[in-house]
Ligand SMILES: NC(=O)C1=CN([C@@H]2O[C@H](COP(=O)(O)OP(=O)(O)OC[C@H]3O[C@@H](n4cnc5c(N)ncnc54)[C@H](OP(=O)(O)O)[C@@H]3O)[C@@H](O)[C@H]2O)C=CC1
């Protein structure tokens with residue numbers, strides 16, 4: 001393995017992170033403590049109704065413009081930046097789901113201002129990560145951005161958010177188990193640079209959740225808190241690694257492939273959850289490390305979809321996406337590149353794991 005020439009790593013991390021039942025109330029304090037007073041307030045139509053309006057009220061003196069984000073694309077970023085024109089802003093406050101947070105991260109990065117992330121959904125680890133995921137011409141692209149300056153993860157907001165997105169967030173968190181296995185594989189097989197701190201931050205919170213007796217994000221605040229903290233650590237692990245490596249392996253390639261091909265009705269975390277069962281199966285089969293049944297069981301306990309049918313996918317579509325996955329990010333070495341499973345073998349995996357019926 002060869003390292004770059006610098007002797008220590010310089011990493012950009014969020015300055016302030018709070019996970020509590022009242023984090024939303026801190027937004028004014030945060031703006032004050034960073035000496036920020038000209039804010040672009042970004043939100044979504046639904047998130048505004050549910051929580052955004054109340055947060056807006058608290059910082060109305062600081063807001064210079066409010067914009068509703070409609071889609072997660074570069075053209076939406078341009079629309080908002082053109083709308084701002086010569087208006088001076090020193091911060092972006094984003095109150096919404098992944099779409100709003102990602103658009104906020106890109107705008108704050110381009111305009112070199114602070115970004116305060118107030119997620120109203122916890123559907124993926126983008127809450128605190130330096131990655132924005134856009135769809136351009138219907139195709140997914142991942143963009144490197146600055147991580148948020150502050151993350152205010154409010155458990156009251158998130159507990160009351162639609163359960164489907166919390167379950168999807170759980171899928172995205174558990175997927176770190178196979179992502180880190182793939183990273184280790186790349187270290188061992190092709191000498192890829194590996195960072196134990198980033199890998200542990202991504203891996204441990206998800207692996208510890210495998211032992212839960214039950215998984216209920218609505219009624220059990222401790223489990224919800226573990227999910228949110230895990231997703232935040234996952235985002236920070238990406239910042240430490242300098243790429244999404246600790247949180248995105250073959251299971252993510254599979255999910256990106258489904259998006260490319262336009263198959264099924266799953267959201268990101270649901271798709272990667274299915275991918276995680278498949279990749280864990282392959283890791284277990286070829287290297288004896290892993291327990292795909294434990295992963296499937298924890299998904300079932302959390303009511304994360306574990307079958308093709310639940311995501312409106314056919315067996316053929318999943319197989320096509322698994323084959324297509326190798327064309328995505330060819331340089332990211334994973335179990336798929338290592339084993340190069342045939343279509344017949346993959347079909348057997350789908351049947352053995354119960355993802356499709358035989
Ligand atoms: N950065 C990253 O690493 C990743 C980013 N993504 C990206 O994230 C985006 C998807 O984000 P996701 O969070 O799944 O969903 P969205 O942000 O698209 O929101 C989904 C729906 O939920 C609504 N909504 C938001 N908050 C609430 C709430 N508290 N109560 C009720 N409804 C609510 C939204 O309405 P409204 O918008 O009107 O408020 C919208 O209708 C995609 O663009 C995807 O590419 C996906 C994976 C990783």
Ligand SMILES: O=C(CO)COP(=O)(O)O
Nearest residue numbers: 125131142244247248252
């Ligand atoms: O979703 C992500 C991590 O969970 C981001 O990963 P990608 O770089 O594959 O988009």
Ligand SMILES: [Zn+2]
Nearest residue numbers: 124125172272
């Ligand atoms: Zn993800």
